[in-house]
Amino acid sequence: MLPTDFDAQSDLDTVHHMMAQGRMAAAIDGIHLINWGLTIVLILLIQYFAEARDWLPSSLLWLWQPLVSIGVIISLFLGRRSPYRRWGNEASRTYVTAFAGAGFTLGLYLIASGLGGRPDQFTLVLLSSGLLGFSFLVTGFAIQMPRLQFATLGWWITFAFFCFRGKLVLNDFFILSGAFALFMIVPGLFLTLRRKQLADLVS
Amino acid sequence: MSNAKYRYKDIDDLLTGRLRLAIMAFLMTAEKSDFSEILKITEATKGNLGAQIQRLEEAKYISVKKGYLGKRSHMSVNITKRGRAAFYEHLETLQRMVNGEPKL
Numbered sequence: 001m002l003p004t005d006f007d008a009q010s011d012l013d014t015v016h017h018m019m020a021q022g023r024m025a026a027a028i029d030g031i032h033l034i035n036w037g038l039t040i041v042l043i044l045l046i047q048y049f050a051e052a053r054d055w056l057p058s059s060l061l062w063l064w065q066p067l068v069s070i071g072v073i074i075s076l077f078l079g080r081r082s083p084y085r086r087w088g089n090e091a092s093r094t095y096v097t098a099f100a101g102a103g104f105t106l107g108l109y110l111i112a113s114g115l116g117g118r119p120d121q122f123t124l125v126l127l128s129s130g131l132l133g134f135s136f137l138v139t140g141f142a143i144q145m146p147r148l149q150f151a152t153l154g155w156w157i158t159f160a161f162f163c164f165r166g167k168l169v170l171n172d173f174f175i176l177s178g179a180f181a182l183f184m185i186v187p188g189l190f191l192t193l194r195r196k197q198l199a200d201l202v203s
Numbered sequence: 204m205s206n207a208k209y210r211y212k213d214i215d216d217l218l219t220g221r222l223r224l225a226i227m228a229f230l231m232t233a234e235k236s237d238f239s240e241i242l243k244i245t246e247a248t249k250g251n252l253g254a255q256i257q258r259l260e261e262a263k264y265i266s267v268k269k270g271y272l273g274k275r276s277h278m279s280v281n282i283t284k285r286g287r288a289a290f291y292e293h294l295e296t297l298q299r300m301v302n303g304e305p306k307l
Contacts, residue, residue, distance in 0.1 A: 008300035014221060015228040015294065021244050022232030090234065 024198040028095050030191025037184035041177045048173035094142035102131035122168050129159040154183035218293040223255045227290050230282035238278040
């Protein structure tokens with residue numbers, strides 16, 4: 001076939017359009033982060049009022065165990081569609097590995113320490129904030145979204161704050177629920193917005 | 204004007220097909236997809252898409268894995284290193300043509 005038999009510019013247009021479609025299809029939508037963030041904020045607030053107003057006994061581990069179980073089930077259900085389905089995509093793979101790794105570590109801590117009594121909440125806060133900071137760091141690099149690093153910074157400041165303080169007080173449930181709202185729900189919204197922008201570009 | 208010569212042999216015949224080019228371009232950024240997603244995006248017919256995927260697979264530009272997702276059959280499609288290299292090369296050729304470099 002001679003090169004003049006096809007239109008190079010038209011082929012390039014096809015390439016640009018299809019590459020944009022591919023970017024959009026592979027974009028992480030942040031729904032997991034929003035769902036997890038909302039659930040954890042709700043549980044932290046319930047726990048605060050339960051302990052502050054003496055609504056429930058202080059041993060509230062039972063609240064966290066169903067939370068983790070329900071969260072894992074919902075994540076697996078959502079994961080059948082995206083982004084687990086796109087395991088071949090490097091950015092999706094990094095996102096899933098980072099957050100699933102963090103979730104697995106926290107779950108293991110809850111189960112293992114729960115067997116010997118109530119898990120130490122202070123350790124749990126340090127583990128969560130450190131691991132979430134790391135997860136956002138690698139995800140931000142993988143999907144080339146620098147503004148996601150504000151969540152990394154936020155979680156590591158939270159981590160440093162509690163390391164410096166060395167203990168938890170009741171009002172910290174409020175601080176933590178604010179941290180989850182700012183550094184988990186907001187990044188989730190950013191990702192969802194970004195996916196929508198990519199979709200608009202395609203259409 | 205560049206001294207680079209345009210040679211018709213630089214054109215990858217496999218990628219001159221519009222549908223095959225579209226599949227490859229989509230996989231360049233999505234990296235992994237499946238038959239139903241590509242079908243929806245390209246708006247091709249099932250038969251034609253199946254045939255073009257098979258040609259790309261035979262050239263080892265993509266790898267195809269067939270299995271089941273629940274009870275439904277599922278075909279996942281990945282771009283290979285060879286396919287990626289061929290695509291880049293073809294893209295460069297197209298850009299050289301558009302930029303008005305000597306043809307034949």
